Amino acid sequence: DGGITQSPKYLFRKEGQNVTLSCEQNLNHDAMYWYRQDPGQGLRLIYYSQIVNDFQKGDIAEGYSVSREKKESFPLTVTSAQKNPTAFYLCASSAHRGQGSHGYTFGSGTRLTVV
């Protein structure tokens, strides 16, 4: 079955450490996205990539970095510069072109807690 996989589901990080969240999709989707969800804030876009080796900042990119070396993979690194990293992180993918392909497929999320 095609889908999008995020790992790990729960992640604990000490203050001052970088941590990388994994996102892999086998849907052959061109575009991939990272969102952060906080209570009352909805889904806020961190970074997105519409094609391999290219990505753009979203609304809250500070303190985060990404790479898109392969079509299937879009890892997100939460750096020590991110002031409030504790949140629920969601990865998504979509087809960049084609009628009816506006929708995103989301992963099941990673809950990051800074201890």
Add this chain to the structure above:
Amino acid sequence: DQQVKQNSPSLSVQEGRISILNCDYTNSMFDYFLWYKKYPAEGPTFLISISSIKDKNEDGRFTVFLNKSAKHLSLHIVPSQPGDSAVYFCAASYTRGGSNYKLTFGKGTLLTVNP
């Protein structure tokens, strides 16, 4: 500047009654609209969508209405069931030159269906 607005953070209805979730948008370029449903600690799942060439789309208990002149859409759930209790996100997108632009999400409405 919030281009997609869900002005009701929460809604509570009785089982068997109708749930109406509302969404307003400001960007007249949007031509495709979607609703997603999200349970706690899970990724959002696609519920229903509508293209701007239509004013209504129905799928079982779920119907989405689009009023382009008012830049307003609504999701009707009839009859509401306790399992419908979740956060509902409205999202909008547009297509130019054959490419789908990234979705813009509202902040979500928490629906609680009481038995």
